Amino acid sequence: MRWIQVRVPSDPEHADLLEDILMEAGADAVTMEDAADQPLYEPDPGSTPLWGSTRVTGLFNADIGIDAIRSLIANAYHQQTQQELGEIEVLLLEDKDWERAWMDDFQPLRFGKRLWIVPSWHDVPDVEAANLMLDPGLAFGTGTHPTTALCLEWLDGQAMEGTQVTDYGCGSGILGLAALLLGAKHVIGVDTDPQALEASRDNARRNSVEDSKLDLYLPGQDPDTQADVLLANILAQPLIGLAGRLAQLVRNGGDIVLSGILSDQAREVMEAYEPWFVMDEPVEREDWVRLTGRRRDR
Missing domain, CATH: 3.30.70.120 (Alpha-Beta Plaits)
Incomplete structure (x- = not known):
């Protein structure tokens, strides 16, 4: 046609x-x-x-x-x-076959050394790796945006075995599910959109993740569980407003990973979190940054 x-x-x-x-x-x-x-x-x-x-x-x-x-x-x-x-x-x-052409545009993506995001119609590129099956086109994130990629690369470089993780603003669940595939024991996902929570659950089941390993909540309904790692890929102004709450959700010595931040917003976001965290220098890609820090003792 x-x-x-x-x-x-x-x-x-x-x-x-x-x-x-x-x-x-x-x-x-x-x-x-x-x-x-x-x-x-x-x-x-x-x-x-x-x-x-x-x-x-x-x-x-x-x-x-x-x-x-x-x-x-x-x-x-x-x-x-x-x-x-x-x-x-x-x-x-x-x-031409537009559906086929669209599918051919999306290949498995590698983040760091161990983590791959793989469209469902592709074979996994490395059976020994952490392969997260996730199709492009979802409204809530598939790893192609710099903010998500920066978080995935950070996760790949960490020892995630046995950790408790919170994914605040979980969207498709991509960050929390990646953490589970890399060895985390449990993830709490939080999002303002009920459809995002449904997408996270669907993607977890598609990747054979047990329901008990992923708990999903709307904001205000999430527990006060303290995480070893808290990930929040949102936007700068919401992150600033949430600083106190997110700090409360990270254990002493735990890590916080913030993204969805433009380069010229990084300093303001860092200052919002410095009362609770020792912040690292920003890592930048295509005008977006990732901020990380470690929770000070209370």
Whole structure:
């Protein structure tokens, strides 16, 4: 089957409308992306920000016809906004197995010496390694972002055998499950999103992790269990606000690992944790940093 890719420039105010128009015009899929290389930093609570210059892209069956698609989109936009739509870019895509091509883009990823993240359709690259089976495309993290990769590499370099671990902001469960595969005895996962907790449980079972080794909670319902290692890959401002609570959850001499922090935010986050932790120098990758520290005696 041949496909047509339609790209429409937008601003944040009209991006959702264009998404609806493309779907109503028969798009099989619609995505939004940055059209001007503008980073998105931390959103306000409850908000879903978009770039100042956003590109809305729809994928259509080529049988519909390029001219018909252009006309449908332009007319629908004008009817609802009384404005003219910007240039509609249309590309005719080659006939190929897009699902297969998408799968081929994702290969097993190695973090450190012992840890691999492996898509379910691949054979494990090293049967003696810690192989975490986790498919790309999950909303909550699969190891490809620098913040997650930095945490996974740190875990790989530690002696995790027999440790109690807390994964605060667990998402897909990737960090806590990696810790278990590397030898941790028990993990507590905490996340504000109930769907993330479901994803963590599903991924644990997919990796044959016993339910008893992973306990999952919403914030405020989690116990005061003190961890040997606490991981929190969230964002800078929530991490600053949680400093006292996270410090309470780490035993004397235990380790804290913080990520989701931009380079220019590192000093402020470190200062928030220094009353309780001896902090190490930041480790940076692609403008993101990982912070680690050891809990002072109470």
